Amino acid sequence: MAQSLNYLKESASQTAGPYVHIGCTPNFAGITGVYEDDLGSGPMATEKTRGERITIRGFVYDGTGTALKDAVIEIWQADADGLYNSPSETRGAADPNFFGWARCPGDMATGEFVFETIKPGRVPFRDGRPMAPHVSFWIVARGINIGLNTRMYFSDEDAANAEDPILSRIEHRMRVPTLIGKREGDTVRFDIHLQGENETVFFDV
Amino acid sequence: MRNTPPETTPFFARDRAWHPPALTPGYKTSILRSPQRALISLEGTRSEITGPVFGHNILGEFDNDLIVNYAKPGEMAIGERILVHGRVLDERGRGVAGALVEFWQANAGGRYRHKKESYLAALDPNFGGFGRTITDEEGNYVFRTIRPGAYPWPNGVNDWRPAHIHFSVFGHGFAQRLITQMYFEGDPMIWICPIVKTIPDEDAVKGLIAALDMNNNIPHDMRAYKFDIVLRGRRSTLFENRKEGN
Numbered sequence: 001m002a003q004s005l006n007y008l009k010e011s012a013s014q015t016a017g018p019y020v021h022i023g024c025t026p027n028f029a030g031i032t033g034v035y036e037d038d039l040g041s042g043p044m045a046t047e048k049t050r051g052e053r054i055t056i057r058g059f060v061y062d063g064t065g066t067a068l069k070d071a072v073i074e075i076w077q078a079d080a081d082g083l084y085n086s087p088s089e090t091r092g093a094a095d096p097n098f099f100g101w102a103r104c105p106g107d108m109a110t111g112e113f114v115f116e117t118i119k120p121g122r123v124p125f126r127d128g129r130p131m132a133p134h135v136s137f138w139i140v141a142r143g144i145n146i147g148l149n150t151r152m153y154f155s156d157e158d159a160a161n162a163e164d165p166i167l168s169r170i171e172h173r174m175r176v177p178t179l180i181g182k183r184e185g186d187t188v189r190f191d192i193h194l195q196g197e198n199e200t201v202f203f204d205v
Numbered sequence: 206m207r208n209t210p211p212e213t214t215p216f217f218a219r220d221r222a223w224h225p226p227a228l229t230p231g232y233k234t235s236i237l238r239s240p241q242r243a244l245i246s247l248e249g250t251r252s253e254i255t256g257p258v259f260g261h262n263i264l265g266e267f268d269n270d271l272i273v274n275y276a277k278p279g280e281m282a283i284g285e286r287i288l289v290h291g292r293v294l295d296e297r298g299r300g301v302a303g304a305l306v307e308f309w310q311a312n313a314g315g316r317y318r319h320k321k322e323s324y325l326a327a328l329d330p331n332f333g334g335f336g337r338t339i340t341d342e343e344g345n346y347v348f349r350t351i352r353p354g355a356y357p358w359p360n361g362v363n364d365w366r367p368a369h370i371h372f373s374v375f376g377h378g379f380a381q382r383l384i385t386q387m388y389f390e391g392d393p394m395i396w397i398c399p400i401v402k403t404i405p406d407e408d409a410v411k412g413l414i415a416a417l418d419m420n421n422n423i424p425h426d427m428r429a430y431k432f433d434i435v436l437r438g439r440r441s442t443l444f445e446n447r448k449e450g451n
């Protein structure tokens with residue numbers, strides 16, 4: 001026997017279920033008058049935010065290729081200089097006009113999610129090498145037992161992507177494009193495939 | 206807030222054998238929504254160890270009172286009045302201060318206020334079914350609500366959810382993000398629920414069952430249930446395996 005470590009176990013995850021909108025985006029669900037706005041809704045950049053404006057759009061597809069209409073997607077990203085607006089960010093103060101987190105329910109008719117944001121700067125990996133610009137995604141829905149983590153990188157960052165420490169460790173190279181948002185003008189298209197030939201790479205973060 | 210410096214170490218690895226796997230055929234919707242390939246391990250970088258922090262300015266006065274937050278002036282939601290309280294902790298047993306906790310639930314009859322809800326139980330005109338709060342410096346939270354009812358759902362032909370409250374919790378890092386459900390002590394429906402049964406470990410299920418906490422009742426008014434939520438812990442020390450010269 002040895003000393004007890006006395007660690008607790010993380011609370012087990014359970015699906016967000018079909019009514020996640022009631023709790024997370026009640027105004028979107030048509031329940032108004034309790035919260036002024038849905039948390040994390042609306043444009044992420046104000047007039048004062050530094051950085052290049054982009055709009056991220058996409059769908060979450062199930063194993064038949066049908067778009068989910070009940071998913072909630074959250075994103076977390078650095079500011080234009082690669083700094084996070086978080087107490088755990090120790091390298092400097094992030095842009096005070098950029099919160100860096102947002103939440104969007106898929107459209108009830110089409111399933112599409114939309115984030116109006118800025119392109120993030122590069123953030124260092126643990127060993128100091130710069131990671132390519134990326135946005136962290138977290139996806140929950142009915143039928144998803146534990147939230148799914150992935151990242152969106154940018155198709156106009158070939159050189160940075162090629163040296164990114166996370167992308168370069170992916171053994172099956174044909175899967176790397178599932179993590180690349182396609183730049184079309186100011187729009188970045190990023191579709192997430194839960195299953196199938198183009199199953200998105202999900203991370204155990 | 207306390208003057209403890211923010212923590213910047215990575216989180217403990219998630220115990221994937223403790224959480225439900227992605228594919229759980231007893232819960233039919235998971236079949237087409239479960240990734241089939243292995244997750245790729247990503248030891249916490251700054252993108253995962255940082256996360257948004259919410260201020261009390263987002264909270265309204267009645268956000269943690271589901272009995273009145275949707276009710277007409279002077280009216281109240283119908284049902285068994287309960288107080289749900291507990292702590293948000295991390296795996297080291299430390300309270301998580303300033304954690305945003307969101308919750309949603311069915312009304313006393315088991316009916317959700319949602320367009321896609323088809324259960325014939327009546328809506329309560331005074332019950333919205335959701336709220337939120339932020340933990341104090343020790344990680345404590347509390348809210349007032351009514352005990353939700355059980356409800357049938359389309360999975361098997363005769364599947365019912367036990368009474369439960371959904372929880373969405375933010376810690377201090379995006380990798381701590383968690384959605385889970387709280388069940389009620391003594392409910393025989395818990396152990397036959399296909400969604401509960403997605404959790405492979407019995408002790409992990411017990412960790413989601415709130416205990417009746419008679420000591421914290423409000424006499425002649427409300428019974429209390431205590432529900433602690435554990436988020437991932439952080440490594441205590443930071444020794445980087447950084448290459449020399451970097």
Ligand SMILES: [Fe+2]
Pocket residue numbers: 017019310311366369371
């Ligand atoms: Fe539910």
